[in-house]
Amino acid sequence: MQQGDLIELTIHDLNSQGSGVGRYGNQVVFVPDTVPGDRLEVRITRLKRQYGLGKIQRMLEPSGDRRRPPCIVADKCGGCQWLQVEESLQLEIKTKEVTQALQRIGGFEDLKVEPILHGSSGLGYRNKSTYPVGRSSTGQLQAGYYRKGSHQLVNLNQCPIQDQRLNPLLSDIKQDIAANGWSIYNEAKHQGKLRHLAFRIGHHTGEILLTLITTAPDFPNLEEQAASWLAEYPALVGVCLNINDRKGNMIWGRDTRAIAGRDYVNETFVGLNLKLRPETFFQINTAVAEHLLEKILGQLELQGNETIIDAYCGVGTFTLPLAQQAKQVIGIEVLPSSVQQAQASAADNHIENVKFLVGTVEDVLPNLEDTADIVLVDPPRKGCDRRVLDTLRQSRPRQILYISCNPATLARDLKILCEAEAYTVEWVQPADFFPQTPHVECAVLLKMV
Template sequence: MIKKNDLFEAEITAMTAEGSGICRADGMAVFVPGTAVGDRCVVRVVKVLKKYAFGRLEELLTPSPDRTTPDCPIAGPCGGCVYRHITYEAELKIKTQRVRDALERIGGFANIPMEPILGAPSRTRYRNKCQLPIGLSKNGEMQMGFYAVNSHRIIDTHTCLLQPEVFDRAAEAFRAWQKLSGESIYDEAAHSGVLRHLYMRCGEKSGEVLVCIVANGAKLHGEDLLVKMLREAVPEITGIVLNINRERTNVVLGRELRTLWGKPTIRDTLCRLEFEISPHAFYQVNRTQAEALYNKAAEYAGLTGAETLLDLYCGTGTIGLSMASRAKKLIGAEIIPSAVENARKNAAHNHVTNAEFLCGDAKDAARILYERGERPDVIVIDPPRKGCDAAVITTIAAMRPTRVVYVSSDPATLARDLKQFTAENYNIEAVTPVDMFPGTAHVETVCLLSKLNAKQHIEVDIHMDELDLTDAEKKATYSEIKEYVLEHTGLKVSSLYIAQVKQKYGIIERENYNKPKSDDAKQPKCPPDKEKAIKEALKHFGMI
């Protein structure tokens, strides 16, 4: 049995979802960061758990053919990038396999219709947003960079290959200002000091740059000097703002902003649409790959101009708005009020007149569409990493769109959710991985689901008493009414409830239909929500 500090030779045979190599010792899986499939190496055991262990690369005996010289000196301790030591082709293979493995092992799918991964044109300088935590070094000087893996220890960083060079210039000017001004550094444990984070955004197309200083206070020493030094170092800068965050929290931004110079937002263009981006606003950090992802999602949506498109988890509306010109109508649904307001502003700013945005979840959207007699032809979903709740998938299936386009940031939760979609009579038509964040372990996936052909899957529900119908009943059977109600509201109603509503609206039932077996028996009354749904169905079939 292996134990801590043991040394052993092994070959790396696979990769974890987090980007660590996998080898075996005494039959136990050992996870080793910084290795590549095909490496023959000496590994030191650093931690042993019940079923697996963690190791450290001690010596590389025979390198993998996938290996390349890392181009970042802090890639190891920083931990943000886990694939800078292998070729990009090898990285894309690993990410493709990760998606396939999740769908096979978690979803139980075989013969997956997988399309080639959409790789990025560049592994470097693609991020348009940067958050640098600020702290004190052991010698009492300011340090700024990224947290080491699984810690709040700051790795002092003067450049990051994932971020544009303009951020490096702004950060260096900020460092120089802090030395001159003597502004204090925030101490997380004591909740004292001022400077917490340096937060920057830029527009890839517009070239605009916004610098935001996150502070434990409403004012900085030497604000005019800070503005002067930043503007001299970064001529592209269009705004400098102070974000006030006095909370004891790991959340970077506080609620209050104060503009020190320029404007508090930047502009950028995505899929031919222009977006106004504030420090708080969501915007894809890799604009180029976001366009690739959205274009693939639009291809899967297959819009012709005649469809109603429902965009669930719409956020600030970017995915739906990118497809609005191809749809008859766009309806976005998002539970966060501020995001809904941003989506409405984005639609107005881009003169999109066929879009509306609702504040609510999937059930709220389904109810509103039902009440208006609308039905989405295509639904796009882009949930958080935890995926969809089971109830959301049930609601989507009840609306019976012909196509569902699922954009996922986690292959594991995607596989779990696709399993439920297939149980709801949806078929996986196509799957495309998208590398949104080269160098890191993350991979996005776009999946197309289609409703199974009704001619091939027929559900039969026949009651003998429906074979002898009154004139009114000939317009719709009980089964048809039940199906209509389920499709438009997600509610299941009984024949008894339908009979009660029919009777209430003067539709004469056959003698003794659905009567209790004894006069003393009590029958349940149709609930108001189901009565309303049945009434709408009766109207639809022209019965009232």
């Protein structure tokens, strides 16, 4: 097989990046936009020592699990990878990814993996969307997601995976921005002002927040336009400005302020009242997050006398519901702004048996004097720092709840925690927070042996 070759290939699996997996002779070939069962003519676009990359040239026989994508720009937009895959197969593959990671990396055999949690629909689930803004070659204002493998914008007026209550705003707001003649950012030249449009909606409340992410605050008619938007869209409760004048791909700057209305939306989460600012990290799929938390609480069977540590606690999404059923919960979070929001939410909900500590988990956790009955860890994709795992093995909490967005690092860390039979895996619960993509979340409960 050589680069440029045209080969016939049958897809038999999907990988964790979303591409189809086929085999040509003794070499693996990855092909985007494919479905297991597809038989294709594929052009080899790149060749590595252990694998090749290909592009569909012709569909010879489509898979029975292939569907018509529920998006008119699915062949261009890089926001989703699996719109062509039937949702039942998406769930099956994500469950298999978790199971295989635990077996191959963690060395866990014969573990029962619970049926994956998912919403009633894999569409309309995103409660937050952030769109880059730019201009086409003809100067037309655009906002959307980037094309696959590039920084070229695919212009969108609606998106099937965002909350459908946001769709009417996107097209109209772009028209108003164009009519005002506002300066648009050019990423290549680092010139211009408006970089992104960010929308956030309260899944249960329906309140909407619009944020303009810009390099500078001075736009003509800005306050008047923001007030006009508030008047035009009853669900819109605030228009904010976030300043980010740095080069690079980082979306959010440090300074956010409201220019009309307020700088947060009200949301309810498992009965708690939360105030979510534009840049607040909050689970993107509210319904599935609530479902997962209910399952977790059922597994923990809290009696009201437990001390719990919530590492990587963020704004207290899990800390506060746990505190309602425990004696005390201690949250650890590296971002001071998140801790401030968590403290405010605790006060708003009259929850007094929580305290929040600012710092990295690897620095704070070893120095805690409180003996925890349960420790919850919800690390980033890279998993837990080795110092965190060593601290857990030394402090010996009765239960460890590990929530992960990366099956590979989850399996690696679980293997370390269970060494020398220190802990045993009691419960494995995958959850589909990101339908139409290859991403899968998973909660695992460990009990001390």
